[in-house]
Amino acid sequence: MKNLLQFGAGNIGRSFIGQLFSRADYEVVFVDVDQTLISAFNARHSYTVEIRDQENQTIEVKNVRAISAVDVDSVVREIASASIMGTAVGPAVLPRLFPVLARGIQERHAAGAGPIDIILCENLRNAAETVRSGLQPLLPGDFPLAAYMGLVETSIGKMVPMMPDEVRKHDPLMVFAEAYNTLILDHKGFINEVPDVPGLAPKDNMKAYVDRKSFIHNLGHAALAYYAHLVAPEMTYTYQAVEDPELRAWVKIAMWESGRTLMAMYPGEFTQEGLEEHIEDLLQRFGNKVLGDTIHRVGRDLRRKLSAIDRVAGPLIEAERGGLPAPYTAIALAAGLYFLAPGSDNKPFQPDAEIVRICEEQGPEQVIREICGQSDRMIRIVTEIYRSIGREQQNGRLPRQSFGALGDRIASFFLPGAL
Structure with missing residues (x-):
């Protein structure tokens, strides 16, 4: 089974990215620092997305597990074996991923695994350049970053409200979202083929859509x-x-x-x-x-x-x-x-x-x-x-x-x- 390694199990990570890839028969592996979420994922291996719109819908997201971002060795092993990666951690936290990403792609490369793409769901202008410039100083000078890691910018249009405290206490994994379910992303950012995942909408002039x-x-x-x-x-x-x-x-x-x-x-x-x-x-x-x-x-x-x-x-x-x-x-x-x-x-x-x-x-x-x-x-x-x-x-x-x-x-x- 193909798998998505998703950094960030927050509202966008769960309601949008994880949900899209799970419905396309990917295993979704979340990386997060919230131990409550991690334990719940690993106990249930699923979670619920409630669509609240003109027509309400309940989506059960399956084939899910999680690892702690603190367990760097485990994260590196997951990078080495992932089919594709994604981030939804926020612009302030994104630089904290650079050391583990740098180590993970080096070990992946040394093991002979193929190039990998990372979908950057950060609502950040020039996100690809931010990640590229953050990774390069952490890699050997001859590491083929441009040819080995596709940096895919996105435009996140899905609206996800803050979850009420009483809902989070009852079910920390449940998330509400609107029905809109299209992820606009940079066609040119992929090194591999664009995944066959319904809801992905590749664009050639990505900067225009980010703006x-x-x-x-x-x-x-x-x-x-x-x-x-x-x-x-x-x-x-x-x-x-x-x-x-x-x-x-x-x-x-x-x-x-x-x-x-x-x-x-x-x-x-x-x-x-x-x-x-x-x-x-x-x-x-x-x-x-x-x-x-x-x-x-x-x-x-x-x-x-x-x-x-x-x-x-x-x-x-x-x-x-x-x-x-x-x-x-x-x-x-x-x-x-x-x-x-x-x-x-x-x-x-x-x-x-x-x-x-x-x-x-x-x-x-x-x-x-x-x-x-x-x-x-x-x-x-x-x-x-x-x-x-x-x-x-x-x-x-x-x-x-x-x-x-x-x-x-x-x-x-x-x-x-x-x-």
Whole structure:
């Protein structure tokens, strides 16, 4: 039986990557640090994915086992014998895999096993180059990395909510997900043949689709969360925000700002009609009530989500580079600096609270420059938006008429010669 060695048994690893390969008759071997998950996998050799969408479905994922990431020798042996590998650990954790990957592929090569591909499910721009540059210093100078290990970038479009505490306590392996089940990945990244796994959608211009995911899908999620928290902080779920006509309209404007940027960056790859269909589909999926996705989840982790290479600041940088206006994206960035939506514990994500505090006490300029990577001109624009929000807020809420007026006023800042 073919097998997938999957680093990361979190929500994406279980609900998406492991599920796809298991249904294609692969054994799925998870590598994780969570001993509770590892023990449960090895006791049951299966787990449940509940599809929560217009039509609910229960998927039993079978032929599963797990090993601890701490057991390096076992992980190396699995690398040596795997059919294919995958990662879904997050950009911050990904570099921690480089030493074991380097050792594993050396031992695999020495044993005479063939080349192997690794599917990088990290929502990270330039993920292949990140892994390549991280592995090369750990390998002998003559190791044939480019010919031996295929680095396959992906665009992860599946939405998976945070699991409720009571569900995790009852069944730590169960995961909820939407019905969407297509994994866009880089056709050119494979060294071996693309696996015959239903749901894989290879693309030749992968960078365009990675950016589409970040600039439209992820941006839309972030803008939805940050706008909603400003004007309706009592909202908990993304569907509540999507059902609000004003919020939905503002978010769609921001998504289309990125759409125009993408069309300029990748001529001929995307059409206006295709992006309109994509944006409307995303907004409908954001409004999935039964999925129960929260404003806290899609907005939290400001240091990552507002960074220069991510979903809000990244599109703003590219729009400015292309000379395109993006006032609602700039508003989303400024609004993010006020984001304190509580999670299931009724508290905001603590690192986010620290960023909000710094902006309140010292002004937002340093954060916009150092975390968000914006130009001097954009720092002035976003700072003005931030301060306008502060002036207009009433009891921690921005009046809707103030938000609408802000959008009209900020649009003028993008005219030639403004600010």
